[in-house]
Amino acid sequence: MRRVFTFLLCALLGMGFTLIPQWHQVQASISQSSPLSTPQLIQQGRELYQAEQYTQAVDVWRAALKAETNILSQAMLLNYLSLAYQELGQWQQANETINSSLNLIQQSKQTTPQAKLILAQALNTQGSWQLAQGKAEQALNTWQQATAIYTTAGNVQGKIGSLINQAQAQQALGLYLQARKTLAGVEQGLQQQPNQQLQITGLRSLGNIFRLVGALDDSRRVLQQSLEMISKGSVSKSELSPTLLSLGNTADAQGDKKAALTYYEQAAANTTVTLTQIQAQINQLNILIATGQGKEAENLGKQIQPKLTNLSPSRQTIYASINLAKSLMKLTSEGVDESAKLLATAIKQAQNLSDRQAESYALGYLAGLYEQTQQWSNAQELTQQALQLAQAINAPEIAYQWQWQLGRILKAQGAIKPATSAYEVAFTTLKSLRSDLVAINSDIQFSFRETVEPVYREYVELLLNPGENSEPSQQQLKQARQVIESLQLAELDNFFRSACLQGQIVPIEQIQQSEAAIIYPIILPDRLEVIVSLPQQTLRHYATKISQREIEEVLDQLRQNLEKPFTTPEGKVLSAKVYDWLIRPLETQLSQTQVQTLVFVLDGSLRNVPMAALFDGKQYLIEKYSVALTPGLELLGPRPLRQSQLKTLVAGLTEARHGFNSLPNVGDELKAIESEVPSQVLLNQTFTSAALQQQIDSLPFSIVHLATHGQFSSNVDETFVLAWDKPVKVNELKDLLYNRNQNRPEPIELLVLSACETADGDKRAALGLAGVAIQAGARSTLASLWSLDDESGARLIGQFYKELATKQVTKAEALRQAQLFLLKDPDYRHPIHWASYVLLGNWL
The missing domain is CATH 1.25.40.10 (Tetratricopeptide repeat domain)
Incomplete structure (x- = not known):
């Protein structure tokens, strides 16, 4: 993670070295007959460091250190040496030199502005060493000290750099909400910065950090702002190409290949720095290869090689x-x-x-x-x-x-x-x-x-x-x-x-009751492997010889058939085929046990298909077993739901909003929930992101139920639930719920997301569903793989809460009974009406 400190290092080593000398020129000047002064050696070391000639920079700075007599200058040089040693991966030397730097500063007992600035710089360097060694908490404390010193000294550039570093450490510690707040503070500080050059480079650095932590929309917005300031301002146009390059990287990370290609082309065309041009063209080359433009890629590759040779x-x-x-x-x-x-x-x-x-x-x-x-x-x-x-x-x-x-x-x-x-x-x-x-x-x-x-x-x-x-x-x-x-x-x-997965985790097998079997399908290139854990038995294993491509085709066709509002013979054949892969070899063993619940740890495209709808030729799987999903052996705080303490926060939309259709049956769904469990309801205009936050923070709900449009995607920026005022993206939702878990002792036992669906055409969309389930911190999540615009969803949810509130059953069994309630109704027997709902996490 040390590689994100570019902005800070520019502040530390000086911003004025835009012309980097060739190494042979530096070497020649070092070997001149007249010895160089200590300031000249320090300057040359900086130039070598910026040219990424780290070993040579170490040699020059060590020579300067021998000649230097001022204790603060020695501390500064030791600080520089630690940075270079870190780049070279020489961690022991890096630690020794930064500790020596801090000791010298302490020995000097100086409190001048210069001494404080050198101390802040040394603390920043120590923090980068600590984070690289996996000591994120120590790094955060160190960077907080540096920020305080920079703030007192009024050094805006140093403060911004150390705050960005704090966000890295917070991210590494799982303090996502704090990291976002820190970065928001950085952005606010940059907006108020009168120095346009600092503002532009700071925004570019912030945009790169946002990309690193997955905030791609924020990254693109901030980089666009930096680009606009360059085009309108009086700063050096040398800032243009690096900003375009960063924008290309963010667009590429978003999957926007067309925009990325344009940014890379512009970055290459708007620079006189050969290396920057080459970097942009290599990224451009990769886009051309990825999009099948082989001839253009070959031509561009031939253009790049001679330039690279001359560097x-x-x-x-x-x-x-x-x-x-x-x-x-x-x-x-x-x-x-x-x-x-x-x-x-x-x-x-x-x-x-x-x-x-x-x-x-x-x-x-x-x-x-x-x-x-x-x-x-x-x-x-x-x-x-x-x-x-x-x-x-x-x-x-x-x-x-x-x-x-x-x-x-x-x-x-x-x-x-x-x-x-x-x-x-x-x-x-x-x-x-x-x-x-x-x-x-x-x-x-x-x-x-x-x-x-x-x-x-x-x-x-x-x-x-x-x-x-x-x-x-x-x-x-x-x-x-x-x-x-x-x-x-x-x-x-x-x-x-x-x-x-942060916080307390408990292996499933510690709570695996006698009625639960755990099934692990694993998709490999030439076969489907299945590992099965039955209660109090050794692990079992079987495989089906079939290619990954065929598996994915069958699963894709099955999903399409399940979403059709009528039964097709092909649909049942496909469903039976998947049943044969996963369950058929296990039938005898299951019948000889007391197993009542099948818990699946699904792999790849299997996540997009509801296991409840697998068909054995006579019955659906849900007619024989409760079904639950989990991302793995480790659960967050598993324990049975206490029915006597059920209280629900229910939020929903019935009206069309933000380009999404109305959901008229959500009103019936909310009434059904209210009739079964005590509920606080936010409907339409009252269901805003701020109102949801307030309710979650202030009242002790065991269940949060969101009946609204939503989408699960393999792209975090396209995973959201819809509130009245805006789409609430998964990271915002995560922060809402995570913040509540930090402030209140009662965990959210169940998060329900009805009317949501996996993104169409996205084979890894269920990643978003699993991600929400884990990041929300709720012990269980009930969600729909596809959305139905009719009353069947409302009926299923109403029956689910009735089972949950009136009977001593597990969440998995409550869902099973609700699904069977629809399955037994001739109007709703087709899986499209009941199969889409899946339970993730703790099934108890």
């Missing part, structure tokens, strides 16, 4: 070479040769700069190229070298990639046991990185779907197929189950750009 070595140059090489590998066979040359040059440059991080990346990707061409010996040797470098500089975000790559190479050579061990190490490293995955170096192209998810799936594949025609052991089955659950949480972390 002086630096970390950014090396990263540009790596990214270009990765892109060229996707184009043609000739691109493989060009990629190899680029990566070989990058390795030499990194070695000359003593930049072990850049060297590890370059070696690892060259090894990946050898893997692609099946030159296994070279691939393995270079991967191990890259891994050793990453481990030497304590860079787990790099190391896991080479551990995974080593596992693939060993597997390809038939060394299954060593390959499994390599995957186990990669998995363990990824688990330790959970909250930091989104901060993986953005200079190296990163995609969760490409560089994280496959590690989990390929490891599971090895665990469930240990080779030599042998069946997996109980230990391997348990590990496979743990891996797939970790993937579920990692997917949610990536969805929200933050670690989702």
Whole structure:
């Protein structure tokens, strides 16, 4: 996460160094016969640091330190050295030098404005070291001290930088609401900033931070504001291209490829800085490849290469070479040769700069190229070298990639046991990185779907197929189950750009009662694996030989059939096929137990299909069992619902709002709830986001029920529920409920989201549903996969509350009885009326 401190480092090292000298020019001036003064050495060190010549910057600053006699200047130089050591991954030296800096400041006992400013800078540097070492709480405290000093001194630039840093630490600690408030304060401070240059660069930095934490709309808005100020103001036009580049990155993160391409083209056209132009063109190249514009991509790749060759070595140059090489590998066979040359040059440059991080990346990707061409010996040797470098500089975000790559190479050579061990190490490293995955170096192209998810799936594949025609052991089955659950949480972390599951967690098996079976389907490229946990029994395992593509096609067709208002023979055939995959091999064992509830930990496209509607040829699954879903083994505070204490906050819309149709049956739904449980109702104009916040904060509700339009999507910015005044996005909803949990001892037992639906055409839309369920902090969430504009939804919800309020049943059984209530009515027997409702989380 240390890579987001660009704005602050500019403040620390000075804003005036826009012209970076070539390294050979600096080297020549150092070797001149007349010795340089200490200020000149400090200046040259700054220039080298900004040119990302970190090792050379260390040499120059150490020389300046030897010559310096002023104690505060020594403290400042030690501070600079710590920054450079952090960039080089030399953590012990970084810690020693920053501690020495702070000790010297303390020894000086000076309280001048200069002494306070140097102290604030040193505290900022110490905070970056602490966060990089996983000490987020210490980092937050340190940055709060720095902010206080900057505020007292009236140093706006330093204050803004340290507040941005605080937001990083708050994010890492799971303090999402506080992080958003901190960033809002930063934005407000920048708006009032009279220095337009500082305002523009500060807004750009803020926009980049918003993108990092997943606030993509905020990122784009702030960057657009920075762009408008550049076009209207009198500042240097050199700010234009970096801002356009940032806007392109945000648009790309939003999936707006067309806008991203335009921004990148403009960024490349509006700069005289070759490196910035190359970075924009490489991003442009990736968009062209992703959108199938191969010819244009080839032409652009040929334009970039000569420019890159002429650049002086630096970390950014090396990263540009790596990214270009990765892109060229996707184009043609000739691109493989060009990629190899680029990566070989990058390795030499990194070695000359003593930049072990850049060297590890370059070696690892060259090894990946050898893997692609099946030159296994070279691939393995270079991967191990890259891994050793990453481990030497304590860079787990790099190391896991080479551990995974080593596992693939060993597997390809038939060394299954060593390959499994390599995957186990990669998995363990990824688990330790959970909250930091989104901060993986953005200079190296990163995609969760490409560089994280496959590690989990390929490891599971090895665990469930240990080779030599042998069946997996109980230990391997348990590990496979743990891996797939970790993937579920990692997917949610990536969805929200933050670690989702915080607070007290309890393994399901600790509360797994005799009537619950837990079913884990796992979609692999060539088959569907299923692991089953039955009460007081060893784990079971079975598989169906079928491709991932066919699985997804069947599930997609089944979902479409379930949403049709009439029964088709094809629909029941599809439903029976999925039943055969998941339940049929288990029927005998289930019939021999007292199991009454099936709890599914669903994978991939299976999340978009209601398990209740699976058909065995005679009955739907819901006619035999209660059904619940959970994102994994770990639940938040599981315990049975206390029916005697039910009290509900109900909010709904019946009228058309914000382009959404009216929901006339919501009125009946709300009346049905009021008739069964004590309720506080917010309807139409009274259902505003502010009113909802006030009610949630002030009254002890066990259930929050929102009967309104809403959408679950794989894009966090497109996941929302509709209030009268505006759509409430998932992060806002999360903050509303999370804030309530912080202020009141009574947890929300149940969050109900009726009339919501998963986004049409989004195969991963149920991620949004699972994300809401976990982030809301409610023990259970009842939601609909699709919305029905008729009275069946109101009838089902009314019956659900009746079961819940009048009978001693679990939430899962209350839902089952409500679904059966409709299923037994000839007018509502089709699954479209009752199957869409799913229960996530605690089913008790």
